[in-house]
Amino acid sequence: MGKHFDTKSVHLSGMEEKKINSKSTPIYQTSAFKFKDLEDLENFYQGKNDYLYTRVGNPNTDELGAAVAQLEGAPSGVAAASGTAAILAGVLAVAKQGDHVIAATDIYGGTYQLLANELPDLGIEVSFVDFAEGEKIADHIKANTKMVYSESISNPLLRREDIEALGALAREAQLVLMVDNTFATPYLCRPYEQGADLVVHSATKYIGGHSDITAGVLVGHEGLIEKANQKIVNLGSSLSPFEAWLTCRGLKTLSVRMERHVANAQKLADALHKHEAVEKVYYPEDVSPLGNGAIVTIDITATCDVERFFQSLGWIKIVPTLAGVETSVSYPLATSHRALPPETRDQLGITEGLIRISVGIEAADDIIEGFNQALNQAKRN
Numbered sequence: 001m002g003k004h005f006d007t008k009s010v011h012l013s014g015m016e017e018k019k020i021n022s023k024s025t026p027i028y029q030t031s032a033f034k035f036k037d038l039e040d041l042e043n044f045y046q047g048k049n050d051y052l053y054t055r056v057g058n059p060n061t062d063e064l065g066a067a068v069a070q071l072e073g074a075p076s077g078v079a080a081a082s083g084t085a086a087i088l089a090g091v092l093a094v095a096k097q098g099d100h101v102i103a104a105t106d107i108y109g110g111t112y113q114l115l116a117n118e119l120p121d122l123g124i125e126v127s128f129v130d131f132a133e134g135e136k137i138a139d140h141i142k143a144n145t146k147m148v149y150s151e152s153i154s155n156p157l158l159r160r161e162d163i164e165a166l167g168a169l170a171r172e173a174q175l176v177l178m179v180d181n182t183f184a185t186p187y188l189c190r191p192y193e194q195g196a197d198l199v200v201h202s203a204t205k206y207i208g209g210h211s212d213i214t215a216g217v218l219v220g221h222e223g224l225i226e227k228a229n230q231k232i233v234n235l236g237s238s239l240s241p242f243e244a245w246l247t248c249r250g251l252k253t254l255s256v257r258m259e260r261h262v263a264n265a266q267k268l269a270d271a272l273h274k275h276e277a278v279e280k281v282y283y284p285e286d287v288s289p290l291g292n293g294a295i296v297t298i299d300i301t302a303t304c305d306v307e308r309f310f311q312s313l314g315w316i317k318i319v320p321t322l323a324g325v326e327t328s329v330s331y332p333l334a335t336s337h338r339a340l341p342p343e344t345r346d347q348l349g350i351t352e353g354l355i356r357i358s359v360g361i362e363a364a365d366d367i368i369e370g371f372n373q374a375l376n377q378a379k380r381n
């Protein structure tokens with residue numbers, strides 16, 4: 001250590017020798033890691049110590065990847081800067097120039113844009129197929145097909161994917177099955193255990209749970225995760241340590257949050273079914289013995305004035321995301337599905353009065369009351 005104030009103030013060495021056993025994982029808010037000598041540095045490249053540079057690896061992002069892998073029952077996991085970054089890493093771990101990917105038509109709008117707009121520029125061909133008609137998927141498999149992509153519960157119409165059937169189809173044709181499990185979470189559904197090779201999350205949603213981070217996690221077979229990790233490192237789409245730490249903190253309460261989320265959603269779906277101003281309620285059945293998810297979508301096109309409905313929501317906010325502890329609503333036509341061609345929107349049932357409700361963890365009676373009064377005020381006579 002130098003003698004001068006200017007040197008001492010830069011090096012802050014007071015903690016150097018202390019071994020501190022903190023209960024929660026510290027935030028390794030560092031861009032790089034230091035080495036004692038050249039042998040110590042060489043050890044990194046020999047795989048004997050773990051960390052060199054945060055874009056390449058960090059204890060907080062590793063903790064998140066490993067924790068989600070464990071909950072999904074998968075051997076390996078990696079974190080990324082967003083759900084979208086994790087999806088791209090998973091796809092590029094499998095498909096390269098000249099390859100072909102088959103994806104469900106009713107996937108998340110941002111994923112649709114990624115696959116439809118970016119993959120062709122990389123020389124990867126994509127076919128969008130209506131997976132609701134299972135047997136037709138096989139007709140789209142070509143010699144260069146490498147991957148089948150779907151979501152365990154679709155958005156915003158909440159179609160439940162038959163993952164076991166897709167897994168069987170993918171195995172038979174030697175394709176990788178990748179499933180986005182964001183809406184269901186491993187609390188309700190574990191696609192890896194049902195035959196998916198890669199499972200991806202927008203951890204921005206239920207895994208983080210508090211609408212205060214943007215993060216993604218990809219889990220699956222070890223070899224595929226290793227390749228995906230290389231893509232994340234090389235494309236510069238690693239997650240920051242602080243975001244990873246916050247996401248891990250959220251993850252600790254996933255189970256208790258989901259328990260309340262799904263109980264409230266079931267009660268709200270039942271109440272909305274009975275409401276005369278609701279034309280249609282989309283809420284899946286038989287997702288899991290623990291419940292059917294926490295997103296409820298309604299169609300009020302013919303029965304209500306949509307603008308008035310959104311103006312009458314009181315404490316329930318309009319938010320173009322989902323899965324926070326607060327109940328919120330979104331308008332797929334103007335947000336998540338804005339980028340879809342009108343024909344595709346019509347085909348998918350994204351109507352003018354379609355409202356997606358992300359049911360929070362408040363008291364169920366307050367949530368039901370909030371929607372009842374908005375519907376009553378917006379109802380056409």
Ligand SMILES: *Cc1c(COP(=O)(O)O)cnc(C)c1O
Pocket residue numbers: 082083084085108110111151155180182183201202203204205214215216
């Ligand atoms: C939000 C979302 C994504 C994209 O995640 P980001 O973290 O915003 O990149 C992907 N899939 C689903 C189902 C989502 O809800």
